[in-house]
Amino acid sequence: MEITLIYWLVPTLVMFCCGVYGFITRKNMIAILISLELMLNAVDINFALFNRYLHPEMMEGMFFTLFAIAIAAAETAVAIAIILNIFRSVKNVDVQGIDQMKF
Amino acid sequence: MDSVGSIILYVVIALVMIACSVLAVTTRKILRAATYLLFTLFAAAALYFMLGYEFLGAVQIAVYAGGIVVLFVFAILLTSKPGDKAEKLTSKSHTLGMVAALAMLCVAGYGLVKQVISATAMPQMAEQTMAEVGETLMGTGHAQYLLPFEAVSVLLLACIIGGVVIARKR
Numbered sequence: 696m697e698i699t700l701i702y703w704l705v706p707t708l709v710m711f712c713c714g715v716y717g718f719i720t721r722k723n724m725i726a727i728l729i730s731l732e733l734m735l736n737a738v739d740i741n742f743a744l745f746n747r748y749l750h751p752e753m754m755e756g757m758f759f760t761l762f763a764i765a766i767a768a769a770e771t772a773v774a775i776a777i778i779l780n781i782f783r784s785v786k787n788v789d790v791q792g793i794d795q796m797k798f
Numbered sequence: 799m800d801s802v803g804s805i806i807l808y809v810v811i812a813l814v815m816i817a818c819s820v821l822a823v824t825t826r827k828i829l830r831a832a833t834y835l836l837f838t839l840f841a842a843a844a845l846y847f848m849l850g851y852e853f854l855g856a857v858q859i860a861v862y863a864g865g866i867v868v869l870f871v872f873a874i875l876l877t878s879k880p881g882d883k884a885e886k887l888t889s890k891s892h893t894l895g896m897v898a899a900l901a902m903l904c905v906a907g908y909g910l911v912k913q914v915i916s917a918t919a920m921p922q923m924a925e926q927t928m929a930e931v932g933e934t935l936m937g938t939g940h941a942q943y944l945l946p947f948e949a950v951s952v953l954l955l956a957c958i959i960g961g962v963v964i965a966r967k968r
Contacts, residue, residue: 697919698800698808701910703845706812708906710819710838712899717823720887720895725873726828729835732866733819740842747849751923754934757851758943761935764861765950769957771866775873776965782877 700748704741711737722789724778728771735767800919807848814841826883832870839863850923853931 710733717730739760746756782788800808815838822834839862846855938944 696800696805698805699919701914702808702812704910704914705907706815708903708910709816711906712903713819713823715902716895716899719898720891721823722885723828723878725870725877726823726831729831729870730823732835732862733822733838736839736842736862740845743846743849743851743854747851747923748920751921753941754926754931755941757854758934758946760854761857762943762946762950764857766953768861768865769953771869772961773957773964775869776961778873779876780964788877 700744703744707737707740707744710734710740722791724781724788724790725775727790728774728778732767732771735763739763739767804848807844811841811844811848814838815845826886828874828878828882829871832867832874835870836863836867839867849920850926853926853928 714730714734714737717733718727721727721730742756742760742763744756746753750756778788781793785793787793818834818837818841822831822838825831825834839858843855843858843863846852846858934942935947936942936944
């Protein structure tokens with residue numbers, strides 16, 4: 696058995712679809728952020744995979760993943776700061792309970 | 799032809815990836831979702847090591863598992879009591895989520911089967927030395943990444959300031 700590209704792409708596709716499902720069904724904002732991380736991670740893996748399988752002499756995909764990880768870290772930190780701030784004002788992190796931009 | 803070891807490794811990584819990502823979006827305890835996310839990220843790191851991108855795997859563990867998941871756990875513990883459960887899904891949002899995910903799965907899966915099924919096995923790659931990675935990250939020449947590197951460092955600075963400004967006590 697040869698492990699070709701498609702064998703890796705299927706798990707990452709499932710991972711991405713789980714992210715889509717969680718993003719739509721979840722109410723808690725942190726859980727939504729977790730689903731977002733799943734989607735981001737699936738895409739990161741695909742960058743590295745295509746780089747490794749199709750152009751092993753280059754490093755573009757790997758570096759794209761590296762920068763995507765850095766940006767995901769920054770994005771998560773700011774998002775969690777916002778969520779904590781919202782929690783402090785309304786004591787709630789459910790998206791249903793937050794319908795005002797200004798408190 | 800791949801060795802038995804790498805096939806076993808593939809099965810383990812793929813199973814952990816699928817099972818833990820499904821559990822992360824279906825479990826009703828939010829702290830467990832974060833833990834399942836952690837296992838998914840570890841599986842991704844293992845995959846990077848298996849592909850031969852050791853630096854990327856190390857970064858994945860250090861930044862995602864060591865930084866982002868810890869941040870998630872802190873935020874969860876600050877915003878909910880341990881033992882809190884998410885309310886049961888209404889059938890409407892469940893159906894909506896399922897339809898979106900399955901539609902995505904069908905469309906992308908069809909594309910994969912049509913286009914990528916004939917792809918070849920993993921080609922040989924010269925082992926990446928750390929010096930090579932560093933030169934690519936810090937060089938200014940063709941296909942070298944000093945400018946994005948600096949842009950990311952400015953972004954991280956802005957993110958630190960933004961995080962402090964947003965989360966500080968008034």
